[in-house]
Amino acid sequence: MPNEQNLVIPGQYDSIQQACQFVGDAAESAGLDSQSVFHIQLAVDEACANIVEHAYEGEGKGDIRIACGMDDVCEGACFYVRLEDQGQPFDPDMVAAPSLATDGDELKIGGLGMRFMRKVMDQIEFKFQSGSNELVMFKRIEKDTLPRVWRRPLEQSVFLVGARGRLDHATVPDLETALNQLLSDGHVYLVVDLSQASYINSGGLRALVSAWRAARKQGGDLHLCGVHGRLREIIEMVGFERVFQIHSTPSEAANALIASSDA
Amino acid sequence: MEITIREFKHADVVTVSGRVDSSTAPKLDQTLKELMDDKHYNIVLDLSGVEYMSSAGLRAMVSCLRRVKKGPRMGDLRLANPSKRVAEVLELAGLDEVFSVFDDLVGAVGSF
Numbered sequence: 298m299p300n301e302q303n304l305v306i307p308g309q310y311d312s313i314q315q316a317c318q319f320v321g322d323a324a325e326s327a328g329l330d331s332q333s334v335f336h337i338q339l340a341v342d343e344a345c346a347n348i349v350e351h352a353y354e355g356e357g358k359g360d361i362r363i364a365c366g367m368d369d370v371c372e373g374a375c376f377y378v379r380l381e382d383q384g385q386p387f388d389p390d391m392v393a394a395p396s397l398a399t400d401g402d403e404l405k406i407g408g409l410g411m412r413f414m415r416k417v418m419d420q421i422e423f424k425f426q427s428g429s430n431e432l433v434m435f436k437r438i439e440k441d442t443l444p445r446v447w448r449r450p451l452e453q454s455v456f457l458v459g460a461r462g463r464l465d466h467a468t469v470p471d472l473e474t475a476l477n478q479l480l481s482d483g484h485v486y487l488v489v490d491l492s493q494a495s496y497i498n499s500g501g502l503r504a505l506v507s508a509w510r511a512a513r514k515q516g517g518d519l520h521l522c523g524v525h526g527r528l529r530e531i532i533e534m535v536g537f538e539r540v541f542q543i544h545s546t547p548s549e550a551a552n553a554l555i556a557s558s559d560a
Numbered sequence: 561m562e563i564t565i566r567e568f569k570h571a572d573v574v575t576v577s578g579r580v581d582s583s584t585a586p587k588l589d590q591t592l593k594e595l596m597d598d599k600h601y602n603i604v605l606d607l608s609g610v611e612y613m614s615s616a617g618l619r620a621m622v623s624c625l626r627r628v629k630k631g632p633r634m635g636d637l638r639l640a641n642p643s644k645r646v647a648e649v650l651e652l653a654g655l656d657e658v659f660s661v662f663d664d665l666v667g668a669v670g671s672f
Contacts, residue, residue, distance in 0.1 A: 310583035334644060346582040409615040409653055416652050492569045 300360065300523060301366040306345075308382065309356040313359075318365050323365050324376055324436075326490055326547055328447045328459055333436055335415035337376060344380050345411030352384025352430050357385045367493060368435070374443065375419075376436045381421075386425040396475055408456060422548040444548040446471040448479060452551040455486040461493040464501035472501060476508035485517020486558060488550040492523025495529055518542075518557060522550040562609075563591050570672040571602035571638075573665065577609025580617030589620035592637075601628040604668045610639035613649050623671025625659065637659065638666035 299511045304319045317338040324334045332460060341469040345361055353359055358538060362381040367374055414421060421436040443461060445468050458475045460468065462512075491497070507517040522544040526533055532538055544550040561584035566573045572595060580588060595603060605621065607613075621637065628635035638660045642650060650656045662668035 310581075313582060314579065337646075338612075338647070339614065343580055346614070346616060413615055413649075413652055440663060450575070 300506060300525065301395055304363045305360050306363065307357065308349045308353045308361050308384075310346065310349060310358050313342055313349075314488045316345050316361065319363065320365050320378055322548065326375060326457065326459055327432075327493055328443050328461060329376060329438060330442070331438075332384060333376070333438065336531045337436055340418050340436075341378055341380070341415050344378075344432055344434070345509075347410050348380065348384060348387070348430070348432075348452040349381045352382050352387040354384070355444065374438045376429050376438060377450050378434050379389050380430075380434075382430050383428055385431060387430055388423055389426075390398065393480050405498055425531075428442060432472045443548075446475050448475050451547055453486075453490060454484065455554050456484045456552075457488045457490055457547050458491040462495055464494055464497040466498070469498070469504055473504045476504065480508065480515065483515075484556045485512045487512055487517070487519040488520050488547055488554065489519065490523050490547050490550075491528055491559060492525065494523075495526075497528060502535060502537065504529075505537075505542065518554060520550040520554055522542060522547050526538040561587060563588065565591070565595070567600075568627065568669055569573075569671050571604050572600050573604045573606055573669060575606040577611065578611060580610055580613045580620075582614060582616040585614075585616035585620045588617060589623065592620060593597040596624065596627055599633075600631045601639045602672045603628060604640055604665070604672075606640045606665050607635060607643070607646055608665070610643065610646050613646050615649075615653065618649070618653050618655060621659070622655070636672070638668050638671060640665045648649060 304316065306316050320341050321334050321338045324337050348361055349356055359382060363378065365376070365378040386553060414434065417435040418434040422433045424431050445462060446458065446460045448456060448458045456473070456479050458479070460472055461533050462468065464472060471524050476487065487508065512519045520542045524543050542553060561576065561578040561580055564575045574591065576588060592603070603624065623636045628637050640662045641664065642661060647656070649658065660671065662671065
């Protein structure tokens with residue numbers, strides 16, 4: 298996957314929040330609504346807690362590898378999260394289903410995390426191979442509900458503008474509007490995330506350059522991130538890699554902007 | 561996660577704020593256990609400041625509910641002010657029917 302992001306956390310409870318933050322940022326960057334972002338974070342939280350408790354049978358026994366991104370292969374679009382651990386083979390389905398009978402001793406609540414994962418995600422796949430547990434969870438997204446251009450605050454005074462699909466005559470005006478609005482509101486540190494974009498035309502390139510000029514004129518800057526595949530070819534063909542600073546992830550771009558504003 | 565306890569005439573209010581997840585839930589579990597060890601069985605959990613709750617938090621709440629209901633005083637653990645997200649988690653777990661949930665703290669305390 299061109300836009301897959303990765304993180305490794307130690308298998309302990311106080312590190313799980315970092316994993317939730319990471320997938321939440323990635324899902325938000327992909328333009329998912331806040332409800333879907335919350336569902337994905339909840340599922341990852343529960344899955345990681347299960348790994349520590351059942352696969353590693355305790356804290357500090359090994360790492361959890363997390364990968365996530367958008368998968369356009371399935372019907373519509375999917376946000377997927379893949380979790381890997383080196384603990385003992387653990388099939389989440391083997392955890393007893395929760396029983397919530399309220400009469401005294403019968404109030405047991407095991408397997409609740411798994412129930413959450415099944416309820417908030419659309420599909421869950423599990424396999425154990427060559428010493429690793431691999432759990433993949435999919436959240437289906439109606440493509441029509443995804444915005445083609447979106448923006449959100451990133452860090453401190455840095456704002457992100459993301460764009461999806463083909464940046465052509467249909468989408469470029471939205472991109473221009475988003476950039477211009479941020480600039481006129483005085484937000485001059487901008488990151489344009491192109492990880493979900495598949496193509497950009499000359500109008501889109503012009504919009505990027507004119508926003509970059511305006512940002513610099515106001516003492517700020519505009520960096521790009523997630524430039525991949527065909528898009529990278531286009532950007533390099535017109536020599537834009539010499540104009541724009543290009544980073545792999547939004548947080549890298551934000552850090553670079555913050556560092557440059559401090560300098 | 562922060563926890564404070566206030567004693568009222570008919571019930572104790574346990575105010576929780578922040579994230580209640582697998583790393584913080586043991587502290588909530590411990591706090592509730594200590595209250596019950598002191599024979600406090602009427603408890604209101606004020607959830608207005610809880611921004612996130614996972615199944616680990618629910619487990620602590622359910623084990624408390626189980627014990628106060630069994631207690632000689634026939635107590636209860638009632639919930640006040642769950643945020644939209646926390647209410648959704650309760651519903652996902654099927655616990656919205658198990659707990660008495662109040663929209664405001666006064667109503668929850670007054671119900672005892």
